[in-house]
Amino acid sequence: MSETYTNEIDCATTTAGEYPQTLRVRAHTLHADVGPEAGSVDSAPSPHDYFDAALASCKALTATWYAKRHDIPLERVATRVERDSHEERLGKYHLRVHLDFQGPLTDAQRETLRQVAAKCPIHKLMTQVTIDIETVA
Template identity: 35%
Template structure:
């Protein structure tokens, strides 16, 4: 069984050399490159959106699991950074994502916190990034 496809449509809008209108799942966003990359910084850049997607998925996965277990998680916060290379990287071109997760809830046990951090590493977007997705490119 396969999931229903997600379709995103991106169209240049002329507001900067790189600005695009993004339409996906009934939502409209604006994307652009920062000024130092030749854009006008009118919206998030592609890697901003990718890091946000990973962080969003992580928070939602942790929340979902805590609800399934009926655990007293009050709030989850994810801070996510992305960079090329770095001290934990095998090359200067390797993408390195670092997730820092804050779990709020005084009644959470140490074991529950540890399990939620473990679950955070299993969100679907992380699994996609760690896998070998197939990207097909075609002309219309």
């Protein structure tokens, strides 16, 4: 059985001997770092920040996608993710997502958008999918 890998992301150390990384995703350049507590300068979001940001952006984009297809007058979506990682090493990583749907929406439309955002693909990936990671040197 042949596996097909897509969506390559390249990452390389920005400056030799230092923590910051430069990532390339298609035509986009991103940066990652760790904070002073790990010995760096916090010059960019950490991998945990990107993980949490993926959830925030997916919920916003999913709600926007749904609203556009169902003529719901959603003007903006604001999300905020709060992280509780103090038990991460015990297998618990808790994220709380706050959603703010802006526009002339009814209560029913807001509830529908909340339900749709709760089913975004990244939420499902983080909670319902078995992920297999193969590290190749």
